[in-house]
Amino acid sequence: MYQKVNELIDPYLSKTGKNIVSLPTFFGRYQDIIHRSLCMAVKVNQSDQLQTILRYHLGEVDTRGNPIESSKGKALRPVICLLACQALGGVIDHALPVATALELIHNFSLIHDDIQDGDKERHGRPTVWWIWGRDKGLVSGNAMRILADTTLWEMINQGVGYSKSLLASQLLLESYIEMIDGQYLDMSFEDSLDIKLPDYILLISLKTGALIRCAMELGAFMASDDKTLQQAFRRSGELLGASFQIRDDYLGVWGDQSITGKSVGSDIFRKKKSFPVVYTFDEAKGKDKAVLDKIYSKQFLNDEDVETVLEIMEKVGAKEYSDKMAYSKCKEALNALPVTNISRQGWKEFKELGDFFVSRSY
């Protein structure tokens, strides 16, 4: 299967022939400065315990505020932002404040999501609300969110200039509002059995896509005043965001439990309207459709229900189609990039990013 899809999106994705799961090495080049910047951001004016909660969530300290061996996240959004900036010959320090803001906004949404979903663990660590309670979790999320706003002054301190800094923070705000709209849409979808693929694509372009798109656009914006270039990165980011979420949805159904930390079919169990589910609802016919409708009308699913849904998914080819769509969006994303403006090294790394997006296991 992978070989076939790799052929489809050749020449842009390297033909590794195997399922690449490790992060591209260029992530390492940016992660340290991003985490230093996040560290600085959470020190702004917060009370001690609130700071501990934020730093705990970011994987820097334990619940009592003692430094721990890194449990830090991938920092995907800021890494993409810095990569876009550097690939166009921009100054990393100019893009670092917005990159940091993107990670803070992303983490704010994780803290609130965990409360809403009642998730007690994230990447093997107890979640904030599970340790400190829902109320403190809620406020901590709000604190994380607002720290993103302090980055506007960081840009100005870095010499980005008032006008450009303001435009950058406007783009950030726009993507944040889209993300909120997406979260809202997601909740509305939960109550409906009749979600079509185009609805779903709109949803993910808002909920997940907005920040990834913004990461690409702001990286380019910090490196260049060329609007066409910025638009190309914006479009590419949109597609990368869709590809990322479809792969996420794929892993939520068929991911390796030992890597994702979730059991096979866990998103089915939660009745999440993810890409494979929406596709299967669209494609299933006759008796299968009736069975699906019946299962998704129940309040709680059991193992047998999950098994049945997996069988219907198998029948309609949901796994292959999800895989193919993640690949195809990623191919489009790379195609959208203005190759001639991007450094040779940058281009190589964007291809590594694409490889990672479509074949990651976590």
Added chain:
Amino acid sequence: MYQKVNELIDPYLSKTGKNIVSLPTFFGRYQDIIHRSLCMAVKVNQSDQLQTILRYHLGEVDTRGNPIESSKGKALRPVICLLACQALGGVIDHALPVATALELIHNFSLIHDDIQDGDKERHGRPTVWWIWGRDKGLVSGNAMRILADTTLWEMINQGVGYSKSLLASQLLLESYIEMIDGQYLDMSFEDSLDIKLPDYILLISLKTGALIRCAMELGAFMASDDKTLQQAFRRSGELLGASFQIRDDYLGVWGDQSITGKSVGSDIFRKKKSFPVVYTFDEAKGKDKAVLDKIYSKQFLNDEDVETVLEIMEKVGAKEYSDKMAYSKCKEALNALPVTNISRQGWKEFKELGDFFVSRSY
């Protein structure tokens, strides 16, 4: 009692000799433009249903989005901001964006507070989470919050200038972070029986004081570049904030149910660590102290407990002391204002504001 306290703070507060409850008339001069501005703000990029929720909360529409006869709030913070600006001869349109932002931030915190406190009604209307559920309530609050950030561009559109607009939004951000810190501190206090008055004053200076202080400071900031003047309004705002919250706490215990919508002693029933409670814990001795400790160690209080606490409050003079402190902070607030820089009309209206603060019934 009122007469006595009025003498104390004479000559700044008018000697009305009665309990003034109606809003000063100058509120009317500002409320319409504030509500128009709020109306504009919630139209930014939000999906239709999300917009309906925000407009419902602001009292503009019913749950289905149909316009209703006004159920709008006092708009206290923006009114204070515009009053400060106008009293110093500033341009209202310059202060309107930050005034609007203050009201949006305040309303964001109300939406989240209602979720945390499980309150099903606010000013006689069902709360957002009670109608649309906790998850949508949470996201709606976040949406309300972020709309405050759009006002930065409104300032620039109004010709405030980049540098001044940025400084204004930095002051807004500072006050918002303080508010969050205060909310967090408040939750920490809930678990403790040993809160002293100075701790409590710190708490309210953050939780409630920050936005009211910011309203005064930003009003002055928009009218004048004189730092001493801005500082005077900031200090005055701090004291007004404390006065406002102490009066709020007074009403939470001894307020008129038919006006506040809360039963007498409702804050005692909820074991809220409000000003009279903290004072009573400080002042009660011997058996009374032991009784208080026992009552506040219970998970739920009954009517008899509330009655007992009210009796101990009576004994230590908590009602008079709360009243006196609200007056005294308000007097200090008016004293802190630079009279010579303020228009005659403005000064008259600040005194009306003071009257309202210390004698309001809602």
